[in-house]
Amino acid sequence: MRSILLSRRGLLGASAAGIAAFSHRPRAFAASPPFRLTAGRRTLEVNGKSAPVFGITGPDGTPGVVLDPGQRFAVTLANQAGEDTIVHWHGQTPPYLQDGAVETGGTLIANGADQGYDFVARPGTHWMHSHHGLQEQMLMAAPLIVRTAEDVRADAQEATVLLHDFTFRDPAEILAELGGHGGHGAEMPGMAMPQSSAAPETMAGDIDLNDVEYDAYLANDRTLADPRVVRTERGGRVRLRLINGATTTAFWIDLGALDGTLIAVDGNAVRPLAVRRFPLAQGQRADVLLDLKEAGAFAVLAQREGDRRRTGIILATPQAQIAKVASEADSAAAAVDLSLEARLAAVQPLPPRRPDAVRRIALTGTMTPYVWSIDDRTWRDHQPLVVSHGQRVEVTMVNRSRMAHPMHLHGHHFQVTALGDTRISGALRDTVLVPVNGSVTIAFDADNPGHWLFHCHNLFHMATGMMTEIVYDKAA
Numbered sequence: 001m002r003s004i005l006l007s008r009r010g011l012l013g014a015s016a017a018g019i020a021a022f023s024h025r026p027r028a029f030a031a032s033p034p035f036r037l038t039a040g041r042r043t044l045e046v047n048g049k050s051a052p053v054f055g056i057t058g059p060d061g062t063p064g065v066v067l068d069p070g071q072r073f074a075v076t077l078a079n080q081a082g083e084d085t086i087v088h089w090h091g092q093t094p095p096y097l098q099d100g101a102v103e104t105g106g107t108l109i110a111n112g113a114d115q116g117y118d119f120v121a122r123p124g125t126h127w128m129h130s131h132h133g134l135q136e137q138m139l140m141a142a143p144l145i146v147r148t149a150e151d152v153r154a155d156a157q158e159a160t161v162l163l164h165d166f167t168f169r170d171p172a173e174i175l176a177e178l179g180g181h182g183g184h185g186a187e188m189p190g191m192a193m194p195q196s197s198a199a200p201e202t203m204a205g206d207i208d209l210n211d212v213e214y215d216a217y218l219a220n221d222r223t224l225a226d227p228r229v230v231r232t233e234r235g236g237r238v239r240l241r242l243i244n245g246a247t248t249t250a251f252w253i254d255l256g257a258l259d260g261t262l263i264a265v266d267g268n269a270v271r272p273l274a275v276r277r278f279p280l281a282q283g284q285r286a287d288v289l290l291d292l293k294e295a296g297a298f299a300v301l302a303q304r305e306g307d308r309r310r311t312g313i314i315l316a317t318p319q320a321q322i323a324k325v326a327s328e329a330d331s332a333a334a335a336v337d338l339s340l341e342a343r344l345a346a347v348q349p350l351p352p353r354r355p356d357a358v359r360r361i362a363l364t365g366t367m368t369p370y371v372w373s374i375d376d377r378t379w380r381d382h383q384p385l386v387v388s389h390g391q392r393v394e395v396t397m398v399n400r401s402r403m404a405h406p407m408h409l410h411g412h413h414f415q416v417t418a419l420g421d422t423r424i425s426g427a428l429r430d431t432v433l434v435p436v437n438g439s440v441t442i443a444f445d446a447d448n449p450g451h452w453l454f455h456c457h458n459l460f461h462m463a464t465g466m467m468t469e470i471v472y473d474k475a476a
């Protein structure tokens with residue numbers, strides 16, 4: 001098994017052997033030239049079968065990028081994927097033309113071409129993924145970690161875990177079987193679509209879960225049959241950087257025997273909270289501190305909501321025996337919910353201020369026909385949320401559909417200010433779950449002018465149209 005040793009007190013140098021993917025060893029300071037990322041193709045072995053997938057890798061072949069404190073996001077993205085692409089820097093707050101979304105002014109990168117990016121990096125656990133077609137389903141996703149000076153000083157080994165849902169099938173075929181036509185809602189509203197034969201969605205009372213069936217669930221490209229093993233020190237401290245990069249799957253993170261302390265969500269510090277099992281919706285991140293008091297091997301698991309299937313990695317102290325962990329839990333997990341959200345509080349909340357602009361949107365759509373929308377409009381007929389530069393904006397999202405939607409706003413981090421009718425001073429985030437029959441209110445400062453996508457992070461919901469934009473020009 002390959003280990004993913006990470007820097008502890010900066011002891012591991014660049015030449016340390018065995019550092020494979022997802023290493024956090026500081027890379028050379030890259031003030032110039034820009035860090036080079038390649039969006040390319042690779043082959044993954046899953047369930048004993050090889051599968052062609054995409055990947056986004058740095059010069060040393062490891063996925064994604066880890067930036068040092070103060071380092072700019074100065075990146076040249078080389079497209080070697082064999083087709084057009086564009087990559088979104090999820091969690092970053094760049095000028096909007098560098099956001100990585102064609103719909104809001106970004107430029108598609110042709111195969112063989114490069115594109116440059118240069119902006120102030122926002123610290124935290126973030127990620128990058130294709131924002132073109134269904135490439136994200138084929139694993140065009142990678143971590144984007146920006147460390148703070150405090151992270152570097154902290155006596156903690158860092159381990160990044162990128163979760164994914166994996167299929168051997170062509171994602172376009174899955175979308176077609178769902179009855180969706182893609183292209184952000186090029187379908188005719190109200191047109192009868194065949195009901196999906198591919199995805200017997202899990203029924204849990206009044207709600208639909210898991211609209212796509214997968215062949216495997218991956219943590220750092222591996223299943224539990226052959227998981228990533230992170231060697232740790234006994235008595236050591238580990239900082240997990242968990243990223244849900246799955247396209248349609250929400251997970252329950254299960255720390256098993258370990259007591260965790262949640263310290264950040266979506267790259268933003270929260271008041272430390274003791275956790276053992278908590279939800280992580282598509283697009284969301286969570287940073288968790290673990291103290292390995294005892295020697296042994298400890299699984300960090302991610303179990304699919306409404307299902308027994310799970311994935312994960314193993315933390316193992318030296319010489320610890322690593323027992324096999326079953327790929328299925330004893331019982332199905334519940335649907336993800338707002339149980340964690342209600343307990344989160346930002347370390348640096350937005351300054352108190354009355355909102356200048358208040359908007360309310362309904363999350364709409366159905367499984368049959370498979371069309372997802374906002375205010376019953378797909379992207380093709382979307383109504384932009386127009387606000388003004390400098391405003392405090394509050395948006396209430398009311399879920400009128402039978403599926404939960406993890407809603408992501410590009411270019412901003414918002415504070416969760418109400419769950420239903422209950423006001424909270426919640427976490428700062430860029431992605432929040434809006435459960436069935438629920439509503440969530442968020443507030444943000446309109447401090448990054450441009451056009452910003454605001455969409456469901458279920459890839460197939462977005463592909464069939466569940467997307468709008470927030471728009472404001474620079475104040476004169």
Ligand SMILES: [Cu+2]
Binds near residue numbers: 403405406461462
């Ligand atoms: Cu959705």
